[in-house]
Amino acid sequence: MKGVSLAHPITIVKGRNALLYDINGKEYVDFTSGIGVTSLGHANPELVKTVTEQLEKLWHTCFMVTNYPSCAELAEKLAKIAPGVSEKQVLFQNSGSEAVDNAIKIARQVTGRYYIVSYENSFHGRGAYGFALSATGKWKPYKVGFDPLPPGVELIPYPYCYRCPFKQEYPGCGLACLDYVKKWFINTRVPLERTAGFLIEVVQGEGGYVVAPLDYVRELKKFLEENNVLLIDDEVQAGWGRTGKLWAIENFGVEPDIMTTAKAIANGLPLSAVVGRKELMEKTHPGSFGGTYGGNPVSCAAALKVIEVMQRDRLPERAVELGEMVRKRLNELYEKYEIVGDVRGLGVMQAIELVKDRKTKEPASSETSKVIDKARDKGLLLLKAGLYHNVIRLHPPLTIEKEILEKGLDLLEESLKEVLKV
Ligand SMILES: Cc1ncc(COP(=O)(O)O)c(C=O)c1O
Known part of the structure; x- marks a missing residue:
C-alpha cells in the first residue's frame, strides 16, 4: 500500500542486540531500534x-x-x-x-x-x-x-x-x-x-x-x-x-x-x-x-x-554514559561540517539537524535523505525526523556495546563526508 512508507528497502531476518542481518547476510548497526522500541536489544535472551x-x-x-x-x-x-x-x-x-x-x-x-x-x-x-x-x-x-x-x-x-x-x-x-x-x-x-x-x-x-x-x-x-x-x-x-x-x-x-x-x-x-x-x-x-x-x-x-x-543493569545511567559518547562525536561533526546546524538531545536520545546555511537555517532535507541512504549502504540504519525531514535522530538500544556504538558513529561521519564530498 502506497500510504505506508518504508525507511529502508531491505529485508531483515535476524537480530542480535544492536546488530541486524538482512536476507543476504549483510550486517547493519541498528540506530533505529524499530523507532525506539528494542531498547534491550534484538532477541534479548532473557526476554x-x-x-x-x-x-x-x-x-x-x-x-x-x-x-x-x-x-x-x-x-x-x-x-x-x-x-x-x-x-x-x-x-x-x-x-x-x-x-x-x-x-x-x-x-x-x-x-x-x-x-x-x-x-x-x-x-x-x-x-x-x-x-x-x-x-x-x-x-x-x-x-x-x-x-x-x-x-x-x-x-x-x-x-x-x-x-x-x-x-x-x-x-x-x-x-x-x-x-x-x-x-x-x-x-x-x-x-x-x-x-x-x-x-x-x-x-x-x-x-x-x-x-x-x-x-x-x-x-x-x-x-x-x-x-x-x-x-x-x-x-x-x-x-x-x-x-x-x-x-x-x-x-x-x-x-x-x-x-x-x-x-x-x-x-x-x-x-x-x-x-x-x-x-x-x-x-x-x-x-x-x-x-x-x-x-x-x-x-x-x-x-x-x-x-x-x-x-x-541501571540502563538509564548507561544511557547517560552512552549519550556522552554520542554527544561528543556529534559536537565534533558540528565543528567540522557547516551542514550540521544543531546538535541536541537528552541522554542517548541525541540528534543533528542539517541545514543548507547556518544563518538562514534552510533545512537540508534532501541531503539528510542522502546521508541516511549512504549510511545504510555502509551498514548503519538511521531514522529521519523533524518538521522538514532534516533531522537525523539516533535510537541505539541501551544495551549496545560501546565498540558497536563507536562503529555506528564512524559510519555516520563517513556517510556525511561522502555526501558532502569533503
Ligand atoms: C510521542 C509519541 N506518542 C505516540 C506515538 C504513537 O505510537 P504508536 O505508533 O504505537 O501508535 C508515537 C509514535 O511514534 C510517539 O512518538
Missing part, C-alpha cells in the same frame, strides 16, 4: 526465555474477562515506578496512539471539560484515528485527507528554541511562548475553565528530538496546577531510560497527572499504558474503558522482565 515460558502458560483471556498475574503485577509495578509521589493506577492498551486517545478520554471524562491543548510539531499517533491524530502537530503526511478529526484539540507553539516561532533567543526571551499562552491564547482561543489538560512530549520525538527548556516545563506545570488543568505527559518515545532517567519528565522534576507509555515497554511486543493519579482514575465511569487485547499476558510478562533488567 526470549520469559516470553517462551509465558506462551507455554497463557496467551489470552482478556483483562475485561478475568484477572491474570502478569497484568496485575505489571500494573502494580508501573504504578510504583511512575514519576512523582502520588498513588497511581494503570490502564493497558496496545499502541501509543491508543494510550494517548485514552489519556485524553480520561482527562475529559473526569474533569467534565472539553478542550485539550497540544503542541505544534508534536506527534501523538495516528493508528486509532482519534484524539491522538487531532493532537498531532504536523499536517503532512499524518493528517492529509482525514478531516474532520475529533474536535476540541487546539495546538500551541512548542518551545523549539532553534526555530523559535517568536524569533527570540532562549533564555533572554523570558519564555515568550509560554507568555503567549498565558496572556493571549487562553483569552482568545481556549478558556482555561473549559480545558481538561495540556498534552506534551517534554522531548519531542518525531518532531526531531527537541528538548523543552527546564524552566518551561516547570512553569507550565505551575500554571496548570494553579488553574486545575491536567498535565498529560506523552512518554511513548522518550520514556524507558532513553533520556538518562526512567521517564523523560523526571529530568524536569515535575509530576504529571497522567502519563502515556508504549514502544520500549515490552521491547517490541504490542503493549501500551496510561498511568494516572489514582484520584483521577477512580473517577472514571465503570465500563467506559477497555479493549480486547490490551494488557496481553505475554506482553505484560515481557514488560515485567524489561523493568527488572532496566533496574538491575
Whole structure:
C-alpha cells in the first residue's frame, strides 16, 4: 500500500542486540531500534526465555474477562515506578496512539471539560484515528485527507528554541511562548475553565528530538496546577531510560497527572499504558474503558522482565554514559561540517539537524535523505525526523556495546563526508 512508507528497502531476518542481518547476510548497526522500541536489544535472551515460558502458560483471556498475574503485577509495578509521589493506577492498551486517545478520554471524562491543548510539531499517533491524530502537530503526511478529526484539540507553539516561532533567543526571551499562552491564547482561543489538560512530549520525538527548556516545563506545570488543568505527559518515545532517567519528565522534576507509555515497554511486543493519579482514575465511569487485547499476558510478562533488567543493569545511567559518547562525536561533526546546524538531545536520545546555511537555517532535507541512504549502504540504519525531514535522530538500544556504538558513529561521519564530498 502506497500510504505506508518504508525507511529502508531491505529485508531483515535476524537480530542480535544492536546488530541486524538482512536476507543476504549483510550486517547493519541498528540506530533505529524499530523507532525506539528494542531498547534491550534484538532477541534479548532473557526476554526470549520469559516470553517462551509465558506462551507455554497463557496467551489470552482478556483483562475485561478475568484477572491474570502478569497484568496485575505489571500494573502494580508501573504504578510504583511512575514519576512523582502520588498513588497511581494503570490502564493497558496496545499502541501509543491508543494510550494517548485514552489519556485524553480520561482527562475529559473526569474533569467534565472539553478542550485539550497540544503542541505544534508534536506527534501523538495516528493508528486509532482519534484524539491522538487531532493532537498531532504536523499536517503532512499524518493528517492529509482525514478531516474532520475529533474536535476540541487546539495546538500551541512548542518551545523549539532553534526555530523559535517568536524569533527570540532562549533564555533572554523570558519564555515568550509560554507568555503567549498565558496572556493571549487562553483569552482568545481556549478558556482555561473549559480545558481538561495540556498534552506534551517534554522531548519531542518525531518532531526531531527537541528538548523543552527546564524552566518551561516547570512553569507550565505551575500554571496548570494553579488553574486545575491536567498535565498529560506523552512518554511513548522518550520514556524507558532513553533520556538518562526512567521517564523523560523526571529530568524536569515535575509530576504529571497522567502519563502515556508504549514502544520500549515490552521491547517490541504490542503493549501500551496510561498511568494516572489514582484520584483521577477512580473517577472514571465503570465500563467506559477497555479493549480486547490490551494488557496481553505475554506482553505484560515481557514488560515485567524489561523493568527488572532496566533496574538491575541501571540502563538509564548507561544511557547517560552512552549519550556522552554520542554527544561528543556529534559536537565534533558540528565543528567540522557547516551542514550540521544543531546538535541536541537528552541522554542517548541525541540528534543533528542539517541545514543548507547556518544563518538562514534552510533545512537540508534532501541531503539528510542522502546521508541516511549512504549510511545504510555502509551498514548503519538511521531514522529521519523533524518538521522538514532534516533531522537525523539516533535510537541505539541501551544495551549496545560501546565498540558497536563507536562503529555506528564512524559510519555516520563517513556517510556525511561522502555526501558532502569533503
Ligand atoms: C510521542 C509519541 N506518542 C505516540 C506515538 C504513537 O505510537 P504508536 O505508533 O504505537 O501508535 C508515537 C509514535 O511514534 C510517539 O512518538
